[in-house]
Amino acid sequence: MTLDPRLHAYRPDLADRVLEGRVLAERFVDARPAVIAVPVADLHGAPSREAGIDTQFLLGEPVRVFEVAKGWAWVQGVRDGYVGYVPGSALSFDTEPAPTHRVTALRTWLFPEPELKKPPLAALSIGAQVAIAGEEVHRGTRYAMLADGTALPAVHVAPVGKHAPDFVAVAERFLETPYLWGGASGFGVDCSGLVQLSMRMAGTEVPRDTDMQEASIGEAVEVGVGRSGLRRGDLVFWKGHVGIMVDDTRLLHANGSTMSVALEPLADAIARIEPHYGQPTSFRRP
Incomplete structure (x- = not known):
């Protein structure tokens, strides 16, 4: 297998100890387990905030840590294998207790106590993971309680093993969410981040980038004249872009034209994208 610096x-x-004998490096180390301890951690291609964002990790997400130096940690996500740099302050090496629930609302508030009138401590994204220690009801509102006494609206979380039945329905909830290159949260997404996070919430882990997704998700779909034969849930790929069909004619995608997650006729998207990136390269059915 060819080594990909995004994934190795x-x-x-x-270098990672598991690559010893396959790559040349001055030294090899065993990764240390850690979890993301902030609502959203930007993963950069270099240890600098000026470096581009390649993807994002969410609260509670497990990572493998190879180095912490000068305020930056070189890590690999356990879920999708993506490698890069996050601020060292974004990590916790205390991996207990394990997450029991994850956020299912697109965005929600973390309150200092079970009281919606209190100023929230943070905003959490769909997909964030937390360890719920109990539940309290205050003035008719149910709260999921963390061990430190902070609280989330109980209606906004679900057990980690409970998945949405339809990833397209999850993706549709992102409509008008701002576009963010490298974004993979309810606060901002890019095209492949929308696919990855929506499918994750439906119980399917897929790679992060469009080329990885095109090479691995589902099966190729043969389309007819006028792109007939497509159906809800099919993925449309261009070079460097992907969108989700919500029915046989309309595409949902995070894009730089509207700078948002937008829904439009597939024919319109193809006509607009063609001068810049050409025609679709494939159609795939998960």
């Missing part, structure tokens, strides 16, 4: 942790000076 190796540099000339340091």
